[in-house]
C-alpha cells in the first residue's frame with residue numbers, strides 16, 4: 573500500500589472513530605482522539621486512553637505528560653512528527669478511570685488497523701495498561717521494561733508512562749530516555765539487517781514468544 577493510501581485509510585478510520593458509538597465512552601467524550609504523528613513512522617507509541625486535555629484538544633499526549641514526552645523525544649533526536657502516537661481506546665474514560673474490557677474489545681479494531689497500516693518497527697507501550705494488554709501479561713511495567721519483546725514481526729519495548737515520571741521525578745525520566753534510546757537503536761539495527769528482537773539489554777522477562785498476541789486476540 574502506498575504512503576498516500578495509508579494516510580487515506582487512517583483518515584477514514586479517524587472519521588469512523590469520531591462518530592463511533594460502539595461503547596459507552598461515546599456518551600461522555602468531547603471528541604474521539606485517534607492519533608498524532610507520521611503514518612510511516614518506525615516507532616509507534618501506545619498509551620491507555622485520552623485524558624482531560626486530550627479529550628478537549630483532540631490529540632493524544634498533550635498537557636504536561638505530553639510536553640514531557642516531546643522533550644524526551646527531542647533528547648534522543650526525534651520529534652512528534654517522526655513517530656506515531658495512539659491509545660488503546662479512542663475516547664476518554666470518565667474521571668480517567670481504566671478502560672473496561674468491553675470498551676477495549678469494541679475499540680481494538682481501530683488499534684489493529686493503525687498498527688497494520690503504520691507498520692512500525694518498534695511499538696513502545698507506555699505504562700502498565702497498554703504493556704499488559706499487548707504482551708498479555710500480568711507482570712507490571714517495572715519488571716517488563718528494559719527488554720525487547722518480539723511481537724508480530726516487529727518488537728514491543730515497554731516503558732513508563734510520562735505521567736508517572738512527572739510524579740516520580742528525574743530518575744524515571746532518565747529511564748524513559750534510556751528506553752527511547754533503545755528503541756532508536758533497535759530501529760537502526762533493523763535497517764542494518766540484524767534482528768532487533770535479539771537484544772535483551774537487561775535480560776529478564778518471560779519468553780515473549782509464549783505470550784504472543786494470538787492470545788490477546790488483537791489480530792484475531
Ligand code: SF4
Pocket residue numbers: 589590592593594595596597598604661662663675678679
Ligand atoms: S472508545 Fe472506541 S469503541 Fe468506544 S466509542 Fe470511542 S471509538 Fe468507539
